[in-house]
Amino acid sequence: MHIDEVKNNQFYQFPKWLLTEPYIELSHRAMLMYMFLWDRRGLSEKNGWYDEDGKVYIYFTNEQFIEILKCSEPAIIKSKKELTEIGLLDEVRQGINKPNRLYINGTKNSLVQDLKNFKHGTKNSLVQDLKNFKGINTNIINTNISNTTTNSAEKNVFDYYQRRIGSLDGFQYERLKDYIEIDGIEPELVKRAIDRAADNGKRNFSYINKILKNWAQNGIRTIAQQDEEQRSFADSKAKKPGTFERPEYGQGYDPELGF
Template identity: 30%
Template sequence: MKIEERMYTKSSYDEIRFYQVPKALMENPIYKDISMSAKLVYAILRDRQDLSIKNNWLDKNGKIYFYFDCRKLSELCNISTSTLNRYKKELINAELLLSKRQGQGKPNIMYVLKPETIENALISHNDYTRVAETTTQDYSKRLHNDTKLNDTKSIIQNYINVVAPNGDNIEFFNSIFNYYFDTYKKYMNKEHPLLSKKYVKQIVDNIDEFSDEYEIFKVADWESIIDMYFNSNLDCDRNMIHFAQEEILYNRASNCKLI
């Protein structure tokens, strides 16, 4: 096709399908740190809602959801799954994408969230800050006053309640952490070292992303991965921080024939 034939005219303007990026993502300062690639992924996911409507993927409150197929979407965007997950995390952190776990053996469902307009952003930010500060203060007091929280497992469990991506994920992550600590004690003959909140959140995020990418949603499968890790000949301290690295998870899950 010649160049002139590819130019738009008034009559042909609506003939081509487009991925639409909301103006708020470009104009609202609260989204200035989101990469352009992540904004394009948002537009693609927003477009996928048409398929959700066709399939009647509505929750009990009438909200549109979809299933995040990491591999198909990475092929469409011509990027790796790890890169796509990085953009996905950007959108989740910006509260433009919401992930909800349905339960063991079922994939997460995702919701595309409307971007904040400039007018609403300040109100939402103030509300969020007030709630976050109150929650942090209450949690700090509870952690300080509860003398029973002096063992690693109890502290981790309480940290998970704060940092887990979704409230309904708590039982899933508690099971994984508890099994890991029990296995660590069995093999190492000592308690697992105390983990800071920063590293617990890092571990939770890595496991959550890995679960979504390779559809490993059963606690029993994660127990197999943990067992495979401790039975390997890796020269390491077996700290959970090391276990939760993407390359380590991939190799152990592959050995278990889960991917």
């Protein structure tokens, strides 16, 4: 494995106790669902998503689970039910047009392991975390620091998204972050994708995600490269009068999305 691959690889944490009784009886999909929720705790801590009792909650919609687990909504509901019945998940409805709050539970043993692995903080702060434990380990946010660190350029992108498109949930946040950190797309180019969606009345993450995915697959990672791609497209269109128009100039085929 090349050094660049090592630097760019990120990993999910999978709690080992999920492979012990009684959790070993969970389906693999339910275990993966819990792993994704476990990983999302750091984002909740970063955004201050905790209730009046200090319990951290997570935002992860059924649609996001469908996309990441590649299954149907009934399968997602079934997996949630498994986690709920075994005591690892509590789902709280917030009302119409608001995502449900998801609270994950753990075991005391898993908390102790969290504290052993927790590198950021003092001995006193760890002791205080242990004292505050009340049967649910979501108060302890233990994720890889690289997953929760956001530089100023990335923060600018996230703020820009929320100004031009709308609220940014946890899944969308992580996906944009991956495009910048893993795929190497420069922040200004991500903002261009956001502009393209907003300017064409496509204020949804799916549209932006398709643009960025297409750019990443075609090796377009900078503003200069995308400008060149646009010029090449315009030149080819000029040689073939009456062919497709870009959405910026008219209705029709969008070469970035493939439709």
